[in-house]
Amino acid sequence: MEYFLQQLINGIALGSIYGLIAIGYTLVYGIIGMINFAHGDVFMVGSFIALIAFIGLLSIGITFIPLALILVLLVAMLLTAVWGWTIERVAYRPLRASFRLAPLITAIGMSIVLQNFVQVSQGARVKTLQPVITGGYELMHAENFAVSLSNIQILIVVTTIALMTAFWLLIDRTPLGRSLRACEQDRMMAALCGVNVDRTISLTFVMGAALAAVAGLLYLLYYGVIDFFIGFIAGIKAFTAAVLGGIGSLPGAMLGGMIIGLIETFWSAYFTIEYKDVAAFSMLALVLIFFPSGLLGRPEVEKV
Amino acid sequence: MDTPETTTGRRLGPALLDATISAGIAFLLFCLLLGVRTVDSVTGITLQPRPILLAVVVGLVFFGRLALNLFWWDRDWTFPALPFLPKKQGDGASSAANEANRLGLILVAFAVLFPIVAYLLNTAFGLHLPLRYWFDLSILVLTYVMLGWGLNIVVGLAGLLDLGYVAFYAVGAYSFAIISAHFGWSFWMCLPIAGILAALWGIMLGFPVLRLRGDYLAIVTLAFGEIVRIVLQNWTDVTGGPNGISNIPGPSFFGLDFGLRAENSFHAFFGLRYDPLYGTMWLYYIILVMALITNFVTLRLRRLPMGRAWEALREDEIACRSLGINTTVTKLSAFATGALFGGFAGSFFAARQSFISPESFTFIESAIILAIVVLGGMGSQLGVAIAAAVMIGGFEALRHTDSLQLIFGQGFDPALYRMLFFGLAMVAIMIWRPRGLVSTRAPSITLRKGKAAIAGELVGEGRA
Structure with missing residues (x-):
């Protein structure tokens, strides 16, 4: 029981990070119907920016950790958002009117570019950060096993919930969110009604990248180890999460992220750690067999 | 003014x-x-x-x-049209298609003659050409041409987006390696088995994804590719885990081996002086023939009811179904056929390398093969070949450029930047020619009117 509870906590923390990345996929898919393959690598770039900014702040004398973290968060969100914007502008916008596989190929190309750019500019070796946020609470205590909830896990879940709420308000209550939803339903009609479609799509990428940067920072703080390749696996998992929850649906992305995080954690805890990805991917295949458009996705109605 | x-x-x-x-x-x-x-x-x-x-x-x-x-951006001149890449539609279209056919024949003739002519010239005049390197590079390019043509059946013809094609390549390679290690069977005996096993895996993958559409299909195939790789990596008893399998025998020439001290050696049988290049040239011809068979089968299949059903499926699944085409069988046959050729290419790869490990079957391989298909212009056989040559050949050439060091200084290691340039090239080519390098193709079937090439824009979008 205690072991189970501990794994549940770990799984939720991991699932929150996947959920944050998955939102970037699901937003972009919802609005322009493409798999933004480079998004996982945007997450990786965000993580590197956060690492560099954090060490930079420490070295110029800002050692008060909460202040440093807030500054790092802002810097990482801003700079990663610029990356997201640029990628859309350079690699996807020229192909907007093209057939569907074209932006997928440029997205794979951008993913290769980002990975290798970071590898070349920052080196291929893993970067380790000493634990920044330490401590935690002991929830339960069995004979030889203590269930602990660390501060970083609390931070991850709280940040995720706060961002989700803010994001949901943004989508649901603001003019920007309205134009975003309009573009999602019918881009042509939205343009006719005066929505600036190009700007909305750019903003989608900006928001997705900013959330990925938050995920990158949380990942860095949680695991303390990053390299140029983390984006690939995390990206695939997050995309799996988005599909699992029903691509295009925001709560679905979060739900999918949680499910993937939990499956992975429980599988590693109770079975073998080597096959945790196999478990997550098999779960995806199983769910899609019974719910072909994901758990919370709207079934695609095809008019003839 | x-x-x-x-x-x-x-x-x-x-x-x-x-x-x-x-x-x-x-x-x-x-x-x-x-x-x-x-x-x-x-x-x-x-x-x-x-x-x-x-x-x-x-x-x-x-x-x-x-x-x-x-x-x-304000220039008032444009590039002259590229002579090799037929682009215009309309009057010149059928002649463009003929031109493409002629170019294809020229390329095949060149590919057949190239090793022999190069080898004879080299020995006759003592030129010391880096033949070994040329042949190895050509074999690599041809392997990707074959993979591209194989994937083209799934993506280009049937319109099913497959991001896990490398799984079949891996199944083919490992089938051959494991069978030959345990039973000592030769390459030629294992080749059909490996192909059939890969095709069976194609059908196995096909079943759960039958109901999926578009990007759901893409992500499940991607996941499938990753599952295969993870299993290969961790099932140490059978696959050797991360260490892979080594000492895989190469293909023999009708029972003759190419080793220096082999019992039935090729050079002794024909009374030639030993040259390690013979083995390489034999490999070259094997993969050339295998690739051409892939091409031939694809072209013939397009005329059969099965191939037409694939193309109909790509254009419109609902219309397809309402006309009584069994979409289940159609999809499964496309997956199986594509996987079959992937499996053949895989066992060739194992035989050529004589060593395989899960490292060779990562997602990036699937991405490269898919990029070759799309950059070549989906459904165009010639385009796939050109794209493979451009991407793989150009990519390998980067490894050996010393001229770049002159520009960037001695510390510059081009090998580090290869993948970076590769990714940039992928993006640039796609933006430059979104429809692929060869954006026209001959329709498989037309009503009454003569055969005219149609623009790539008219071909369905690869929806699943």
Whole structure:
């Protein structure tokens, strides 16, 4: 029981990070119907920016950790958002009117570019950060096993919930969110009604990248180890999460992220750690067999 | 009067503004990732600023953008059309298709003659050409041509987006390696088995994804590819795990081996002097023939009811179903056929390398093969071949360029930048020619009118 509870906590923390990345996929898919393959690598770039900014702040004398973290968060969100914007502008916008596989190929190309750019500019070796946020609470205590909830896990879940709420308000209550939803339903009609479609799509990428940067920072703080390749696996998992929850649906992305995080954690805890990805991917295949458009996705109605 | 000087002068202001904004964005992009390098030290990570590099990159963006603004985007001339890549539609279309056919024949003839002619010239005149390297590179390119043509059946013809094609390649390679290690069977006996096993895996993958559409299909195939790789990596008893399988025998020439001290050696049988190149040339011809068979089968299949059903499925699944086409069988047959050729290519790969490990079957391989298919112009056989040659050949050429070192200094290692250039090339080619290098193709069937090439725009979108 205690072991189970501990794994549940770990799984939720991991699932929150996947959920944050998955939102970037699901937003972009919802609005322009493409798999933004480079998004996982945007997450990786965000993580590197956060690492560099954090060490930079420490070295110029800002050692008060909460202040440093807030500054790092802002810097990482801003700079990663610029990356997201640029990628859309350079690699996807020229192909907007093209057939569907074209932006997928440029997205794979951008993913290769980002990975290798970071590898070349920052080196291929893993970067380790000493634990920044330490401590935690002991929830339960069995004979030889203590269930602990660390501060970083609390931070991850709280940040995720706060961002989700803010994001949901943004989508649901603001003019920007309205134009975003309009573009999602019918881009042509939205343009006719005066929505600036190009700007909305750019903003989608900006928001997705900013959330990925938050995920990158949380990942860095949680695991303390990053390299140029983390984006690939995390990206695939997050995309799996988005599909699992029903691509295009925001709560679905979060739900999918949680499910993937939990499956992975429980599988590693109770079975073998080597096959945790196999478990997550098999779960995806199983769910899609019974719910072909994901758990919370709207079934695609095809008019003839 | 609008002389060119005054237009340029008038545009200088906006151009400068645009260039400044671009430079500002470039600064934001690169200020931390390029401007600072993380260095591992005893106390943890320290930062090492690189302001000069950052300034150079930002400056390049500024002046590059300025130059584009002033001289490129307003130019009143265009590139002459490329003679090899038929582009225009309409009157010239059928002649363009013929031209493509002729070009294909020329390429095949060249591919058949190339090793023999090169080898004879080399020995006759003692030229010391780097033949070994040329042959190895050609074999690599041809392997990707074959993989491209195989995947083209799934993506280009049936319109099913498959991101896990490398799984079948891996199944083929491992089937051959394991069978030959346990039973000692030769390449030629294992080849059909490996192909059939890969096809069976194709059907196995096909079943769960039958109901899925579009990107759901893409992600499940991707997941399938990853599952296969993870299993290969961890099932140490059978696959050797990360260490892979080594000492895989190469293909024999009708029972003759190519080794120096083999019992039935090729050179002894024909009374030739031993040359390691014979084995390489034999491999070259095997993969050439296998690739051509793939091409031939694809072209013939397109005329059979099965191939027509694939193309109908790509264009419109609902219409397809309402006309009584069994979409289940159609999809499964497309997956199986594509996987079959992937499996053949895989066992060839194992035989050529004589060593395989899960490293060779990562997602990036699937991405490269898919990129070759799409960059070649989906459904165009010639385009796939050209794209494979451009991407793989050009990519390999980067490994051996010493001229780049002259530009970037001695410390420049082109091998490090290969993948970076590869990704950039993928993006650039796609933006330059979104429909692929060969964007026209002959329709498989037309009503009454003669056979005319149609623009790629008219071919369905690869929806699943």
